[in-house]
Amino acid sequence: xxxxxxxxxxxxxxxxxxxxxxxxxxxxxxxxxxxxxxxxxxxxxxxxxxxxxxxxxxxxxxxxxxxxxxxxxxxxxxxxxxxxxxxxxxxxxxxxxxxxxxxxxxxxxxxxxxxxxxxxxxxxxxxxxxxxxxxxxxxxxxxxxxxxxxxxxxxxxxxxxxxxxxxxxxxxxxxxxxxxxxxxxxxxxxxxxxxxxxxxxxxxxxxxxxxxxxxxxxxxxxxxxxxxxxxxxxxxxxxxxxxxxxxxxxxxxxxxxxxxxxxxxxxxxxxxxxxxxxxxxxxxxxxxxxxxxxxxxxxxxxxxxxxxxxxxxxxxxxxxxxxxxxxxxxxxxxxxxxxxxxxxxxxxxxxxxxxxxxxxxxxxxxxxxxxxxxxxxxxxxxxxxxxxxxxxxxxxxxxxxxxxxxxxxxxxxxxxxxxxxxxxxxxxxxxxxxxxxxxxxxxxxxxxxxxxxxxxxxxxxxxxxxxxxxxxxxxxxxxxxxxx
Ligand SMILES: *[C@@H]1O[C@H](CO)[C@@H](O)[C@H](O)[C@H]1NC(C)=O
Numbered sequence: 080x081x082x083x084x085x086x087x088x089x090x091x092x093x094x095x096x097x098x099x100x101x102x103x104x105x106x107x108x109x110x111x112x113x114x115x116x117x118x119x120x121x122x123x124x125x126x127x128x129x130x131x132x133x134x135x136x137x138x139x140x141x142x143x144x145x146x147x148x149x150x151x152x153x154x155x156x157x158x159x160x161x162x163x164x165x166x167x168x169x170x171x172x173x174x175x176x177x178x179x180x181x182x183x184x185x186x187x188x189x190x191x192x193x194x195x196x197x198x199x200x201x202x203x204x205x206x207x208x209x210x211x212x213x214x215x216x217x218x219x220x221x222x223x224x225x226x227x228x229x230x231x232x233x234x235x236x237x238x239x240x241x242x243x244x245x246x247x248x249x250x251x252x253x254x255x256x257x258x259x260x261x262x263x264x265x266x267x268x269x270x271x272x273x274x275x276x277x278x279x280x281x282x283x284x285x286x287x288x289x290x291x292x293x294x295x296x297x298x299x300x301x302x303x304x305x306x307x308x309x310x311x312x313x314x315x316x317x318x319x320x321x322x323x324x325x326x327x328x329x330x331x332x333x334x335x336x337x338x339x340x341x342x343x344x345x346x347x348x349x350x351x352x353x354x355x356x357x358x359x360x361x362x363x364x365x366x367x368x369x370x371x372x373x374x375x376x377x378x379x380x381x382x383x384x385x386x387x388x389x390x391x392x393x394x395x396x397x398x399x400x401x402x403x404x405x406x407x408x409x410x411x412x413x414x415x416x417x418x419x420x421x422x423x424x425x426x427x428x429x430x431x432x433x434x435x436x437x438x439x440x441x442x443x444x445x446x447x448x449x450x451x452x453x454x455x456x457x458x459x460x461x462x463x464x465x466x467x468x469x470x471x472x473x474x475x476x477x478x479x480x481x482x483x484x485x486x487x488x489x490x491x492x493x494x495x496x497x498x499x500x501x502x503x504x505x506x507x508x509x510x511x512x513x514x515x516x517x518x519x520x521x522x523x524x525x526x527x528x529x530x531x532x533x534x535x536x537x538x539x540x541x542x543x544x545x546x547x548x549x550x551x552x553x554x555x556x557x558x559x560x561x562x563x
Contacts, residue, residue, distance in 0.1 A: 130238030163227035172217035213283030252279040277315040295330035367460025377470035378431035382424040398446030439467040
């Protein structure tokens with residue numbers, strides 16, 4: 080009972096609306112009829128005028144834009160509230176509907192409740208932040224229809240459309256990083272510098288980034304790029320710069336990027352990265368002798384050649400060190416490798432003399448103390464030999480007998496041949512003495528053995544008798560004595 084009494088007024092209104100569905104739309108239906116034109120008191124008396132605010136602007140990062148519709152509400156009663164339906168259309172300028180804002184399908188119909196004091200209503204359009212660095216974009220919102228029940232809704236002429244500008248506030252922060260992930264340290268055995276230019280956001284259009292290099296930029300082989308292009312939609316580009324072989328030890332080079340284009344705007348605060356080559360010589364240039372042996376004739380000049388394994392882009396001195404018969408030669412000025420040179424040579428002149436000689440040799444090596452970083456002596460061709468040919472004719476037809484120098488070795492070795500010579504000499508002397516004695520003895524025996532005529536016997540002769548000047552007389556006397 081209580082519930083029915085409370086709700087009875089509302090039920091009565093509902094009942095009346097169903098029995099006499101005459102207000103609002105029904106009124107329009109009967110506009111053309113004669114009867115309704117004369118029945119003015121049934122016309123709605125509440126009037127609503129609508130006008131769109133123009134030139135709305137919103138940041139892309141704002142998430143939504145609010146479309147304001149100014150309202151002039153002329154209502155009979157201050158307590159009246161009218162519900163109106165507005166239809167909108169959306170036209171893309173530089174935007175892309177549903178991509179930059181929307182979805183559009185949810186925006187086309189908007190319902191507003193307007194009270195007597197309402198001066199503005201609004202609805203929101205979602206703005207989509209694409210994180211792409213681009214120019215500002217616009218689209219148009221047009222009020223195409225408006226209606227209400229028991230109210231006259233009129234859009235003020237010329238105020239039915241507005242332009243929304245989406246201001247792009249995406250900025251691209253450029254950074255330079257080591258493309259190999261080594262934090263700027265160029266590792267051993269790497270012959271290239273790799274860096275990546277990255278942008279925090281992609282670009283709507285291609286963007287050019289200028290690049291500068293400072294420090295030991297001469298480690299680059301060839302010219303590194305002075306700029307790179309980040310293509311539309313891309314956020315990074317990797318640059319590979321080959322390095323000169325060798326002489327990269329501990330060198331530093333700094334890569335810096337600057338903005339070269341303001342359209343679209345790029346926020347670049349001089350991002351840079353310093354790269355350092357490792358402390359190990361990368362692909363060293365090897366310097367060595369072109370040939371391991373050279374020949375020069377006295378009074379003439381030859382050239383000792385040095386080779387580099389790759390063109391050394393620097394001028395430096397190549398020290399030539401000589402040993403052996405150095406006094407026999409004159410070495411030319413110190414060799415120099417200039418930029419791009421693979422071979423250098425040093426003149427060597429053999430000094431003429433009047434002494435016949437042979438076997439003169441000079442051994443050359445290379446002094447690396449003047450080498451710049453990254454250049455080493457090639458261990459496989461670190462020395463060269465120069466043979467000096469004697470130009471003095473020999474006065475003898477026979478070959479020169481080289482008398483060995485008196486040995487200076489220890490006495491135990493030296494006394495052995497001397498003692499042998501002495502012993503041999505003494506033995507020879509003794510043998511000679513024995514020989515002489517034998518000869519004298521033989522002679523004595525010869526002269527002493529006298530045979531008498533007709534006799535086969537012999538007589539001994541004393542030395543006295545032999546030496547006696549009247550030996551023959553004495554001998555005759557002996558013979559006489561023998562016979563008598
Ligand atoms: C406001 O709406 C009324 C009723 O439709 C109309 O007569 C009037 O011209 C409108 N005012 C403007 C400025 O359009």
